[in-house]
Amino acid sequence: MSWIDKLKNRISGKNATYAGMLNGMTPIYNQFGQNIYASDVVQQAMKCIVDEFVKLRPLHVKEEGTDIIPVHGDIQSLLNNPNPIMSKADFIEKISYNYLFDLNSFIIPIYYTWKDRAGRLQRKYTAMYPVRPMQVTFIEDASGTMYVKMEFGNNFETIFPYDDIIHWRAQFSVNEYMGGNEFGQADHGPLLKTLQLNNDLLNGISRAAKSTYAVNGIVKYHAMLDTNDTPARLKEFEDRLLKSESGILPLDMKADFTPITRDIKLVDNDTLRFIDEKILRHFGVPLCILLGDYTKDQYEAFYQKTLEPKIIKLSEAFSKGLFSQRERNGYKNRIDFYPKDLVFMSTDQTLEMVRLLGDSGALYENEKRRSFGLQPLPELVGVRMQSLNYVNVDIAANYQLQEKKKESEKNE
Incomplete structure (x- = not known):
């Protein structure tokens, strides 16, 4: 049985209603969209960003005045070993791809609770798993507590308190709960147009390359050939062509050879480069980063423009999901993702x-x-x-x- 099949609904749902939205829409979101990952340029651009995220090192820290104190405890053990089937690098890679695909990455922390001697409820985390639900629904109960109902491809459904999950969002703008467009999805419309143009250009180049192996000339015989005799004459002509080391093919008066000249137009390098860079700009990845031929200044610009805002949101999402408000504000606990250098x-x-x-x-x-x-x-x-x-x-x-x-x- 899968780990997620062992999860139980946290609420019955009898007294729950859809969470309110100011625009009047029902907060149900499907994670469907056209597959942009079929493009090799998209794959390479995503990989550039994900490879940088994998270098990050998550650390549980506390603030004491102006100093940052590392905390080596259960939370740090969880960050170093997220779950039994994933290493730390695998875990970061998985949540990063979900983030880039859907602009919403969900992580479910698994924990158990108990009460200490003072009667305070304590929590111990044992694992955390990245999930990619097919549909998410935001609901709230009579007390105003927010919950998230997740539906998966195997028809499994479960409900979590929103405060108990880690939700890493991108382009959090027009929707009140999800990153992306007003429907809580990644808006790939403009990118798909560019990808279609790129696909058309590549198909044109493929057809042009294949045409070089098509008919190269016409052999005209000055006599009426029998239908059965034509293949033999053609085989004789091809044999002469293959045996000619000088490149000169002798013909008698019986036949004339007329070559077919072609003027094949291929796409120029500037056009192909423009299309590639247009796709890369969608992800904020310069061509020099993709090729690995960048200077310190170019990488600095890539980090500040593309990576740093995402890393800040990642740190805050983990801090909010793993610590209560009292732990964050009162005891200054947080999760920081440190870059390699x-x-x-x-x-x-x-x-x-x-x-x-x-x-x-x-x-x-x-x-x-x-x-x-x-x-x-x-x-x-x-x-x-x-x-x-x-x-x-x-x-x-x-x-x-x-x-x-x-x-x-x-x-x-």
């Missing part, structure tokens, strides 16, 4: 920045590590180092006078 500066620029701010005591040691994309360490929490080569400007004059006095006394 700092993309805003070159390595030399980062080293210079850390050296200048670090020597003056303006950076905590964990902040220095984070500048290079490294995880903060518990033993460095609250540790701040300062170089003795610096002095406060208010006492600099007195310091210099004392040094001169010491030097004068030494000389005497």
Whole structure:
């Protein structure tokens, strides 16, 4: 039995109604659409983004003043090992593709609860699974609690409290609950037109290539040939053509050969490049990123424009789904997804920045590590180092006078 078949409905649904929407629509959404993934350019563009997401490292942290403290507990274990059938990289890859396909990625955390000695309800997470329901319906009960009913391809249905799931949305604009268009779906209309144009061009190139293997000439015989004799004469002509090493084919007075000239028009490189870049712009992936031939500045622009907003929303979606409001606001718990390295500066620029701010005591040691994309360490929490080569400007004059006095006394 699948893991999802073991889930039980959290509410009976008897007193539940559809969640209200200001535009008067019923909040039922189908995740259907034309398959844009059939395009090789779309596959490559998505893969560029997903490959960058896979490099992210999720970390459970708490804020204490200006410092960020890593928390090594059940939540971090869940982030490192999401479920028995997926590694951390597999999990991030799966939710990222769902996010790009549907502009809505749903993750279901599995947990059990108990009451501690003080009577407070505690929760322990055991796994979390990415799901791609065929239909989702937003409903609420009499108390105003929001629920999500999910229907899957095997006709399985289940209902979750909306606060208990992780919902990562893209293009959250005209719809009140889902990312995408007003129907909660990815609007692939403009992209499909470009993909159709690209497909037509590729088919034209294919037909042009095949035409080079078509009839290349006409052999005219100065006599009436019997129907049974025509294949033999044609075979004789082909044999002569194959045996001619010089490229010159001798013919007698019985036959004339008339070649067929072709003027095949292929699509120019600029047109093909324009179509590819038009598709890539839909996903925010420059051609240099796709080809892997990019500079530091180009990757920085790609990160800031395409990746960073999605990573911020991913972190906030996990924080909201795994922590209660009290845990987030009161105890400052959150989930951060750290990139592999700092993309805003070159390595030399980062080293210079850390050296200048670090020597003056303006950076905590964990902040220095984070500048290079490294995880903060518990033993460095609250540790701040300062170089003795610096002095406060208010006492600099007195310091210099004392040094001169010491030097004068030494000389005497």
